[in-house]
Amino acid sequence: MKKLELPYYDMQLVNELTGRLTDENYQNLWGRTSGKIKDFKDAITTNMLLEQSHRCAYCGSRLFENSPHRDHIAPKDIYHQWTFWPRNLVLACYACNTDRKKIYDPVADLGTSYETTTFKFVHPYMDDPKEHIKFVGHRTRILICSAKSSSKGQETIKLFDLTNPERSKQRAKDALFDSDVDHLHGKWLRLFEQVALSPLPERLVLKIGHSK
Numbered sequence: 001m002k003k004l005e006l007p008y009y010d011m012q013l014v015n016e017l018t019g020r021l022t023d024e025n026y027q028n029l030w031g032r033t034s035g036k037i038k039d040f041k042d043a044i045t046t047n048m049l050l051e052q053s054h055r056c057a058y059c060g061s062r063l064f065e066n067s068p069h070r071d072h073i074a075p076k077d078i079y080h081q082w083t084f085w086p087r088n089l090v091l092a093c094y095a096c097n098t099d100r101k102k103i104y105d106p107v108a109d110l111g112t113s114y115e116t117t118t119f120k121f122v123h124p125y126m127d128d129p130k131e132h133i134k135f136v137g138h139r140t141r142i143l144i145c146s147a148k149s150s151s152k153g154q155e156t157i158k159l160f161d162l163t164n165p166e167r168s169k170q171r172a173k174d175a176l177f178d179s180d181v182d183h184l185h186g187k188w189l190r191l192f193e194q195v196a197l198s199p200l201p202e203r204l205v206l207k208i209g210h211s212k
Helices: 011-019 026-030 035-051 094-101 151-159 165-177 187-197 202-211
Strands: 069-072 089-092 107-109 133-136 143-146
Touching (some): 011 035, 035 089, 069 094, 089 094, 133 151, 143 151
Antiparallel strands (some): 069 089, 133 143
């Protein structure tokens, strides 16, 4: 995971769409596939694919879908007032969005605004993952655990099944073969930098890194 920066959005359009929301129409309004709503949703997909490096905001796996899931961090069925709020929208893989998160309510304490609301898990925009999760384990299986017994870290790992063996193996492959490893940190980022930037043969670099 990495902390996301919010791309530019037309806030005049955001406020206009938000002003049209009611308890009864939020589903139909979000579901429209034309006009200003389509333009807004297309902008989300374009902007977040770049910001997220074509990766799921929650587990860091690659988004291979032509139309990845646009997920409402605080679900619109409960918090429809944030249906069009950019800071409440990310792209997520099918496993995280549909199999794991489903209708989970991540709000721990509802504030007077989105920015003053606290969340149970690591929020992609509002939290720094480095403060809540860390990577451990052998270089062929990058495991994940909570940092400093962080309750947000524990909840994130549990909710998105981040200790799954296949996901830990994929993280290891990413660290060795990908150049977009902002979702990694600690010794795994340093190991990647050694492999990618060192003039020494990769096998020797890995041996040196593993012996530390």
